[in-house]
Amino acid sequence: MPADPSRSFKWATIICSVVSIVFLIAAAVRENISADWRARQAAFREILTRKAKDAAARTAARNLPIEIRQVVVPALHAVDRCVTCHLGIDDPRMADQANPHRTHPKRLLTIHRVEKFGCTVCHQGQGAALNFEEAKAEDYFWDYPLLPAKFTEATCASCHNPRALPAGSAGRLVLGAQLYEQKGCGGCHKLNGKGGQLGLPLDNVGLKTKHQFVRTNLKGSQTNWNWLAEHFRDPAGIIPGSLMPVPALSRPQVEALTVFMLSLRQRDLPAEYLAPDKIDEQYARLHPAPPDGAALYRRYCAACHDTGLFSRWDKLFQRFVPGIRNAAFVRAADDESLAVNVREGRPGTPMPGWGPKAGGLSEAELAALVAYMRSSAPAMALPAAPARGDAARGATLFAQNCAGCHGVAGQGLIAPALANPVFQRAATDAFIAQTIRAGRENTPMPAFGRAGFGEAEIGDLLAYIRKWQPAGAAAVALGRQP
Numbered sequence: 411m412p413a414d415p416s417r418s419f420k421w422a423t424i425i426c427s428v429v430s431i432v433f434l435i436a437a438a439v440r441e442n443i444s445a446d447w448r449a450r451q452a453a454f455r456e457i458l459t460r461k462a463k464d465a466a467a468r469t470a471a472r473n474l475p476i477e478i479r480q481v482v483v484p485a486l487h488a489v490d491r492c493v494t495c496h497l498g499i500d501d502p503r504m505a506d507q508a509n510p511h512r513t514h515p516k517r518l519l520t521i522h523r524v525e526k527f528g529c530t531v532c533h534q535g536q537g538a539a540l541n542f543e544e545a546k547a548e549d550y551f552w553d554y555p556l557l558p559a560k561f562t563e564a565t566c567a568s569c570h571n572p573r574a575l576p577a578g579s580a581g582r583l584v585l586g587a588q589l590y591e592q593k594g595c596g597g598c599h600k601l602n603g604k605g606g607q608l609g610l611p612l613d614n615v616g617l618k619t620k621h622q623f624v625r626t627n628l629k630g631s632q633t634n635w636n637w638l639a640e641h642f643r644d645p646a647g648i649i650p651g652s653l654m655p656v657p658a659l660s661r662p663q664v665e666a667l668t669v670f671m672l673s674l675r676q677r678d679l680p681a682e683y684l685a686p687d688k689i690d691e692q693y694a695r696l697h698p699a700p701p702d703g704a705a706l707y708r709r710y711c712a713a714c715h716d717t718g719l720f721s722r723w724d725k726l727f728q729r730f731v732p733g734i735r736n737a738a739f740v741r742a743a744d745d746e747s748l749a750v751n752v753r754e755g756r757p758g759t760p761m762p763g764w765g766p767k768a769g770g771l772s773e774a775e776l777a778a779l780v781a782y783m784r785s786s787a788p789a790m791a792l793p794a795a796p797a798r799g800d801a802a803r804g805a806t807l808f809a810q811n812c813a814g815c816h817g818v819a820g821q822g823l824i825a826p827a828l829a830n831p832v833f834q835r836a837a838t839d840a841f842i843a844q845t846i847r848a849g850r851e852n853t854p855m856p857a858f859g860r861a862g863f864g865e866a867e868i869g870d871l872l873a874y875i876r877k878w879q880p881a882g883a884a885a886v887a888l889g890r891q892p
């Protein structure tokens with residue numbers, strides 16, 4: 411009789427089934443019987459038994475069930491099984507043990523009860539995981555992996571005003587927020603609707619997932635905190651050609667600023683989870699104190715203009731940033747032109763607008779900034795400008811004496827763009843004439859009056875420079891004589 415032709419297929423099927431079943435059994439054993447957490451719980455049972463003071467406690471310890479434990483917090487959408495391994499987390503007797511059995515540091519869980527808060531609201535990580543690598547979730551498709559202990563303070567800000575917390579409980583976070591002010595990050599980034607626009611708004615930078623950062627040049631750990639720290643050490647090393655200056659920070663300062671960045675996240679948390687100090691903070695934001703010009707200047711202007719007393723060479727912008735508190739400038743400019751420059755900025759240059767529709771500052775804040783600039787020197791009564799002369803002669807003078815710094819077409823080069831429409835609108839003829847005549851001390855702008863330019867040449871230059879004035883704009887828009 412010929413051999414059954416399907417015989418070899420039957421064997422193959424049987425062998426495959428057996429192999430699959432073996433794998434399934436092995437997986438079941440690994441997941442259930444030899445799971446890491448079971449060994450952790452058995453070890454914890456030993457520790458409890460050793461620490462038991464009497465027979466009853468010893469019996470209770472020995473009978474501690476080995477089972478998955480979890481904290482379910484529907485209000486936070488959390489199912490946290492961390493306590494399956496971290497069994498001693500709220501037991502003060504476990505302070506001398508190693509992780510995962512050790513008591514939680516800083517008594518944080520006596521204030522935030524485990525049943526109400528769980529763990530991931532502060533730590534992030536994958537709550538439902540039953541082994542530590544998956545709980546950490548760094549290399550998994552998990553948006554918010556476990557924060558390293560030194561960065562965990564970042565999440566305090568979701569429910570607290572960190573400055574109102576007892577000293578030492580969120581020290582890095584508070585330092586990071588201070589550095590943000592001191593380093594003038596607001597000059598290029600918006601936060602709470604206010605700030606410059608050269609960089610992105612940072613309100614939710616702490617909610618970004620790692621896939622939202624460009625990581626092509628990131629070496630080492632691919633986590634957000636490593637991206638942020640490396641970007642602070644050298645922005646252009648991470649984003650080639652970045653216009654963000656190196657913030658010059660020590661290692662602890664980099665950590666503090668990274669914690670502050672991670673804390674920037676608008677989270678939807680139920681009101682009962684917000685601490686009273688957070689509610690006070692939200693109230694204070696809606697009822698701000700009267701604006702303080704010096705503080706606003708530090709926060710929004712100093713990153714580019716420094717003290718403003720001299721003109722600063724910026725190697726990333728490849729141009730001089732004007733000394734806007736320099737007496738020579740402030741004497742020649744009136745309050746209205748200062749306000750126009752600040753409100754509207756100089757489009758097409760790094761100088762952003764700061765009015766309500768751009769940088770988000772209120773009229774009261776703009777006025778405080780103008781008053782702060784004004785405090786360097788009172789406005790002087792400017793000598794009258796000469797009549798506008800011959801534009802063709804002016805063009806030649808400009809090409810010979812000015813174009814090297816201001817650009818042939820007034821487009822701005824290493825010195826300000828004179829063809830800029832906001833400059834044209836804010837500046838009066840008297841201001842331009844005075845700037846050419848007297849120059850500006852402590853800046854590269856020479857005093858052409860001392861270099862032999864008479865009023866006639868200045869009149870010719872004025873005629874040429876005013877050809878860039880947008881039609882009908884004139885200083886008339888400011889209700890003044892041009």
Ligand code: HEC
Nearest residue numbers: 492493496499509515518522524527528529532559562563
């Ligand atoms: C209120 C916020 C908060 C909650 C809730 C919280 N933690 Fe923590 N936890 C922290 C902070 C902050 C630190 C770092 C403290 C420090 O500076 O040393 C920390 C530290 C730890 C450490 C020690 C880290 C180390 O390096 O030794 C462990 C372990 C830990 N937490 C586990 C848990 C577990 C498990 C839970 C849930 C049962 C939990 N935490 C709930 C904020 C919290």
Ligand code: HEC
Nearest residue numbers: 446447492495509510529533535536537539540541542545
């Ligand atoms: C399977 C057991 C297990 C689970 C589940 C688990 N952990 Fe741990 N955890 C450990 C062990 C073990 C260590 C000690 C690791 C070490 O020292 O290398 C640890 C350490 C930590 C640390 C110290 C910091 C660190 O990176 O070493 C923190 C914080 C922590 N766990 C938080 C959590 C949180 C939050 C969860 C829940 C999302 C969780 N763990 C779930 C076993 C676990």
Ligand code: HEC
Nearest residue numbers: 521531532563565566568569576579580682683684685686
């Ligand atoms: C999910 C919200 C939430 C998070 C996250 C959180 N807390 Fe709290 N915290 C609270 C609430 C709510 C209270 C209770 C306030 C009360 O009842 O007085 C509180 C109270 C406290 C208190 C005692 C009261 C006080 O203000 O002095 C301290 C200290 C404290 N938290 C520190 C921290 C620290 C440090 C962190 C970050 C590691 C943190 N909290 C994270 C919600 C939170």
Ligand code: HEC
Nearest residue numbers: 593594595597598608609610645649652653654655657713
């Ligand atoms: C002169 C302008 C300027 C200043 C000042 C500045 N930045 Fe930036 N920043 C930028 C620009 C432009 C980018 C986009 C290019 C890049 O990522 O490097 C950027 C990017 C960033 C990013 C990445 C944002 C994202 O979502 O990709 C962070 C975070 C950041 N800056 C934080 C800061 C902090 C904190 C400070 C203060 C120490 C600061 N910046 C000061 C211009 C600036």
Ligand code: HEC
Nearest residue numbers: 721730731732733811812815825826842845846853854855
């Ligand atoms: C060596 C470079 C240099 C030369 C040459 C130069 N300037 Fe300037 N100029 C500057 C700089 C830099 C500023 C900004 C000063 C500051 O930092 O406050 C400036 C400012 C000005 C301003 C005020 C612009 C503003 O935004 O308020 C005017 C007007 C001006 N220059 C006109 C001229 C004219 C006209 C000439 C030629 C006759 C000239 N400058 C030649 C460098 C130069």
Ligand code: HEC
Nearest residue numbers: 597710711714732734751752756759760761822825826827
């Ligand atoms: C990102 C960098 C940057 C920031 C931040 C910045 N400025 Fe400027 N600002 C400049 C540059 C660059 C110019 C010169 C524009 C040009 O070259 O045409 C300028 C020009 C000005 C001028 C005109 C000066 C003149 O010579 O006529 C004023 C006034 C001024 N800024 C005020 C401010 C104030 C007030 C703030 C803060 C609220 C501020 N700037 C923030 C870069 C900046």
